[in-house]
Amino acid sequence: MAYQALYRVWRPQRFDDMIGQEVITRTLKNAITTNQISHAYLFAGPRGTGKTSAAKIFAKAINCHHQKDGEPCNECDTCKAITAGTLNDVIEIDAASNNGVEEIRDIRDKVKYAPTVADYKVYIIDEVHMLSAGAFNALLKTLEEPPANVIFILATTEPHKIPATIISRVQRFDFKRIAASDSYDRMTYILKQKNVTYDDQAIKVIAKAAEGGMRDALSILDQALSFGDNEITLDNALLVTGSVTHELLATYVQQVLAGETKAGLATLQSVLEAGKDAERFTEDFISYARDLLLYQQAPQLVEEAEMGSVSEDFQALAKQTPAATMYAMINELNAIQQQMRFTTHPDVYLEILTIKLAEIGQAKGAAPVAATTAPVATATPTPAAESQVQALQHQVDQLKTTLERLEQAGGVKAAQPAARPKPRVTANQQEKEVNLAKIYPVLGSATRGKLNQLQEVWPDLLNSLSVTQRAVMKVSQPVAAADSGVIVAFDYSFLYQRATTDQELTDALENGLDRMIGSALPVVFVPKDQWPTIRKDYLATHKADLQQHAASHQATPAPDGQPTDAEAPAPDQPAANPVVTKAEDLFGKDIVDVQHD
Known part of the structure; x- marks a missing residue:
């Protein structure tokens, strides 16, 4: 006979053989023993957790005349026929390939015929969520009132896709993921039965x-057996699964926590050269970081998950690593993991991740325990820290300059009525509220023509966004535009707050502008209720710059020092105010209303 995979050879044939589903098996056995059998069942849960196996065991148990305590004997002709799949009264249907109305109508027509050999006719419909809406409707009446001696067992991995009208007509059993310790016990039992030598750590x-999938565990075990010539070693298991050893992962984590970028990159390079999968590496890292956090609060949970193999290095690392550092690292890991799904160069993202994690380790001051015993010395600033300090100092200088200009403008207008409220801009909330450092450069070169161009393509730009992004941008409109960027105002502050923190939305807008107008303009967001105040303050604080700009664009003097006739102002027309000119250029003459004092 040809070779059979382990998960087929060792498929459960009794309820007691099933792993990790004690509540479900006990309920089904009691129902059989007390003869309280329902006409329809729904087995839902992740792949490889025993749904189809439980359905076949149930079909054998209710048709076995020698069953004991709800368990089939597996010796009678009926049990053997169901195990071999040759009994006509137990019909197994794959809904993924038989999901049409005609297939279900065929079942509805045949279900009225009595079973030929067995006591019950059993229909096992696997992946039932793949049925079409019409097929579900065709199944409804039969499922609610099936003929006598007919039982339906529906199996699915996605119960949320099944209509509520179907779920209300069945008894539902939710299969849970199988614990790693249960999978370990089952695999060691199988290997002992096969007389195969194995390494505990490999299993x-x-x-x-x-x-959490028993079938997946046996498939990986089968692959490791083939790779190792009927011997399971730790190296073979790591190669087959693409996982990284705990020692190597612990070394990498210690290096990035200590801010040792070069050492971390070298360790990462050795991991990639060994053929490890990049996505598997990030999964292992996230699990490792989670275990570090859990061990700080509930060590017993980690010890159970690791099946008692918690090293001393892991315990020491958990004690000396601040929780805030691990939170920041997990956030970076999650972001990189999302980006790696759409790239063909995952190694580049892992290198960037290593550098970022090392910077987090430096910023949080997470150093090895030995460093805490050293004498306190003056810390030498790193190049990254120096660049951050310079950037912060530059922002502070800009804020001081803006504040002085605002105070000067306020002093001139002290006798006027109370001005409208200023935009809520503080040093700590600049990025969250209104980023004047990005708005003012756009205002300095904004034109009405550029804004008109943006307004024309704005509806098409919104239609190119996803449904969620379009919902956020629906109550927004461009209010100023230049070759250096575009300013978008939001009617509601909470949508403005959400847009400022959504980098994917910003990227989608800039990419859309690149396709529609040929340039990816930077997009800056602003609340609509603060936009008039920002616009007014800009014109007031940059009055001197606007006058200088206007002076540089005055008419070129003739040889005798007088302006040319074409450019000289009319005798009865006063010289143009540069502030008014800039306002008209920004927002259009039809909007600007000039009132003389």
Whole structure:
């Protein structure tokens, strides 16, 4: 006979053989023993957790005349026929390939015929969520009132896709993921039965890589057996699963926590050269960071998950690593993991991740325990820290200059009525509220023509966004535009806050502008209720710059020092105010209303 995969050979044939589903198996056995059998069941849960196996065992148990305590005997002709799949009264249907109305109508027509050999006719519909809406409707009446001696068992991995009208007509059983310790026990039992030598750590690696699926665990075990010539070693298990050893992962984490960028990059390079999968590496890193956090609060949970193999290095690292540092690292890991799904160069993202994590380690001051015993010395600033300090100092200087100009403008207008409220701009909230450092450069070169161009393509730009992004941008409109950027005002502050923190939205807008007008203009957001005040303050604080700009663009003098006739002002027309000219250039003459004092 040809070779069969382990998950087929060792498929459960009794309820007691099933792993990790004790509540479900006990309920089904009691129902069989007490003869309280329902006409329809729904088995829902992740892949490889025993849904189809439980359905077949249930079909054998209710048709076995020698069943004991709800368990089939597996010796009678009926049990053997169901196990071999040759009994006509137990019909297994794959809904993924038979999802039409005609297939369900065929079931509805045949279900009225009595079983030929068995006591019950059992229909096992696998992946039932793949049925079409019409097929579900065709199944409804039969499922609610099936003929006598007919039982439906529906199995699915996505119960949320099944109509509520179907779920209300069945008994639902939710299969849970199988614990790594249960998978480990099952695999060691199988290997002992096959007389195969194995490494305990290797089986633990396979159990954790299966992520709660017993079938996945046996498939990986089968692959490791083939790779190692009927011997399971730790190296073989790591190669098959693409996982990284705890020692290597611990070394990498210690290096980035200590801010050792070069050492971390070298360790990462050795991981990639060994053929490890980049996505698997990030998964292992996230699990490792989570375990560090959990060990600080509930060590017993980590010890159970790791099946008692918690090293001393891990314990020491958990004690000396601040929780805030791990939060920041997990956020970076999650962001990189999302970006890696759409790239063909994951190694580049891992290198960037290493540098970022090392910077987090430096910023949080997470140093090894030995460093705490050293004498306190003056810290030498790193190049990254110096650049951050210079950038912050530059922002402070800009804020001081803006504040002085605002105070001067306020002093001139002290006798006027109370001015409108200023935009809520502070040093700590500049990025969250109104970023004047990005708005003012756009205002300095904004033109009405550029704004008209943006307003024309704005509806098409919004239509190119996703549904969620379009909902955020629906109550926004461009209010100023230049070759250096575009300013977008929001009617509601909470949508403005959401847009400022959504980098994907900003990228989508800039990419859309690049396609429609040929240039990816930087997009700056602003609340609509603060926009008039920002516009007025800009014109007031930059009055001197506007006058100088206007002076540089005056008419070129003739040889005798007088302006040319074409450019000389009319005798009865006063010289143009540069502030008014700039306002008209920004917002249009039809909007600007000039009132003389």
